[in-house]
Amino acid sequence: MRPAPFRYVRARSAIEAAQMLGHNPGARILSGGQTLIPELTRRAVTSPLIVDLKTARGMDTAHWEDAALTIGALCTLSTLEAVVAQRPHARYLQSALAMTASPAIRHRATVGGTVALASSTSELLIALLVGTTSCETVDADGKIRTRDLNEFFTTRNVGDAEVITAVRHTPPDGVAALDEYARQSNVPADVVVGVVSGFETDILYTVVGIRGRLPTHASHHPGDPYGPRHVASAWSHDAIAERLITRLAHAGRH
Ligand SMILES: Cc1cc2nc3c(=O)[nH]c(=O)nc-3n(C[C@H](O)[C@H](O)[C@H](O)COP(=O)(O)OP(=O)(O)OC[C@H]3O[C@@H](n4cnc5c(N)ncnc54)[C@H](O)[C@@H]3O)c2cc1C
Known part of the structure; x- marks a missing residue:
């Protein structure tokens, strides 16, 4: 029997998205959709509710503050590529991004979606692990948690009602990483x-x-x-x- 079609809602903020996840077990966040949409289409994944995070504001950019890079969860891989290109000492990030998928996919795929997938073959995640990287999430109560990216990489323990909001990265000192x-x-x-x-x-x-x-x-x-x-x-x-x-x-x- 074919599973029931999912409902679709737009979130205005990350907290609202987390609340929707909390009230609807099995609901999924939609960011760039490059992985989730094909999975839903193939019915490899089923979900009662798709919560579109792209309509949330203020998470689609990345910026440097001194040596530290803050990346909003909705920042696309191609936007990030342009931002890291400003800093020669972060060329390893640029190289990793240039190796990821295709330009068309990078134009839509987001950093939040990439972190959420926690794939051990993600060029970006591996490059982010060189240096110090933390990941910020918010839950349905508005509680913000900051965790080392290794936690995501090793335990994939993003809570069911947690939404990734930002990634912070400080490149390592020295040439050999x-x-x-x-x-x-x-x-x-x-x-x-x-x-x-x-x-x-x-x-x-x-x-x-x-x-x-x-x-x-x-x-x-x-x-x-x-x-x-x-x-x-x-x-x-x-x-x-x-x-x-x-x-x-x-x-x-x-
Ligand atoms: C053909 C193809 C080739 C690819 N090649 C590569 C490659 O070479 N290297 C590589 O690293 N990646 C590759 N990818 C993956 C791609 O780069 C993105 O990492 C991936 O699509 C996820 O980003 P997204 O924004 O599209 O997430 P989505 O597809 O929207 O979501 C992916 C998952 O993350 C969850 N999620 C999304 N955002 C959040 C959030 N903010 N908080 C919590 N959960 C969230 C969703 O619920 C979903 O389960 C490829 C993808 C495709 C389709």
Whole structure:
């Protein structure tokens, strides 16, 4: 039997959206809709109520305050790309965004939606984990909670009636982000061994594997352009491991 169609409402604020979630078990927030709409269309997800957050005000921008970046949950990935481009020391974020999906999707997909999905293959989330990042949510009572992004990444514990409102990120000091990343103890073991931001090359390298161990095996793939776009769709690609090994060797870390 086909599930009943969902109702659709527009929220004027994040708190109102949280209240709608609280009063309607199973209700879902709609932000950029790039993942949720196809899921609803395929009926991979069912929900009695879709709460459109895009009509809420004041969460669609990102700005720098000294070294810290504040990103509204409704800020699109393409808006964020333009904002991080202003700061050369945050090129790893720009690179990560440029690798994400396609320009058309980045034009609509939001930072809040990306954090809510908490995908371990999200270029943006992995880049945000380099440095210090917190995530702000509001619940139906208007209570604001700020949590380290790792919590979302490892526990996915956004409450049923919680709405993500903002992300705050402070880039790490120094050029090599790998050491910074390796210090984080609660990154899932099977997700990422390292991120090296190529300040001079403007490319973000990521390697999927066992955290705490450097990749020891790498093989050539003839004709592989080693381009960042290729990386985006081949997270465990040996070629990327090889690049990381080479860079670490040059940096005296391997
Ligand atoms: C073809 C395709 C390719 C993609 N490729 C990549 C890729 O290479 N890398 C990558 O990282 N991502 C990729 N994505 C995902 C995309 O970039 C977005 O991260 C994703 O669509 C979520 O953003 P959204 O704003 O569209 O969220 P939506 O689709 O609106 O929502 C996604 C989920 O998050 C919840 N949610 C949304 N906003 C909030 C909020 N503020 N508070 C609480 N919950 C919320 C929704 O209820 C829903 O469950 C791809 C998506 C598509 C369709």
